[in-house]
Amino acid sequence: MEEYLKKIKRRIFLCRGWIAVCAAAVIILGELSGRGILLGGRTRTDFAVRYASALLFGEIIACFFLIHQNKRLLQNREKAQEQCRTEYDELRNMIYDKSGGFPVSCLIFLFANGAIVLSFVDMAAFYTAVSALAAALLFKCFAHLYYRRKYGL
Amino acid sequence: MKNHIRELRKTKRISQEELAQAVGTTRQTITSIEIGKYTASLPLAYKISRYFEMTIEEVFDFSETEES
Numbered sequence: 001m002e003e004y005l006k007k008i009k010r011r012i013f014l015c016r017g018w019i020a021v022c023a024a025a026v027i028i029l030g031e032l033s034g035r036g037i038l039l040g041g042r043t044r045t046d047f048a049v050r051y052a053s054a055l056l057f058g059e060i061i062a063c064f065f066l067i068h069q070n071k072r073l074l075q076n077r078e079k080a081q082e083q084c085r086t087e088y089d090e091l092r093n094m095i096y097d098k099s100g101g102f103p104v105s106c107l108i109f110l111f112a113n114g115a116i117v118l119s120f121v122d123m124a125a126f127y128t129a130v131s132a133l134a135a136a137l138l139f140k141c142f143a144h145l146y147y148r149r150k151y152g153l
Numbered sequence: 154m155k156n157h158i159r160e161l162r163k164t165k166r167i168s169q170e171e172l173a174q175a176v177g178t179t180r181q182t183i184t185s186i187e188i189g190k191y192t193a194s195l196p197l198a199y200k201i202s203r204y205f206e207m208t209i210e211e212v213f214d215f216s217e218t219e220e221s
Binding site: 085086088091092150151152 | 173174177178179181182184185188190191193194197
């Protein structure tokens, strides 16, 4: 249990760090987008601008939500124990692994955030990253739903 | 794989949630094991058997698996 509480604290620390990164990215992207520095005169499409805003603000909101949730777990040991059981549940972990697991989650994270950087370099690369992201998300969702039904979760 | 968890649970008069808490898993996993949709891992099967003070063979029915 103590190990799980340490994990929660690490998670809160990571979320705070990621909020700082996202906030810095919002400021930097705001500065760059008006000048067309990286695109050499070309501009980003409306979709790319909206995608970056939605993703960054979405990540910030998600991180605040996660911090709030995890802080509540730190205050309530019973809830933390229940959450620990859920997170270490073997059926849930097996379904997570079968639907791509950690590697696919990492890919989704990389595609999602890498697309923002790519939008400043090449719009074709940006659309490729977004398509790959959509494909990875669809795969993960369908696989997850399929295995949940299969194992009756 | 068939098992006798439901019967053993009813004999002991405990709920799925109580069994789940005792063996460190969730109620949904116990449900899936009971209805035979999911085969428990060896450590979980061992924990469940120990909880009922029985051997794994007494709780889980391996005969069907051996035949197929």
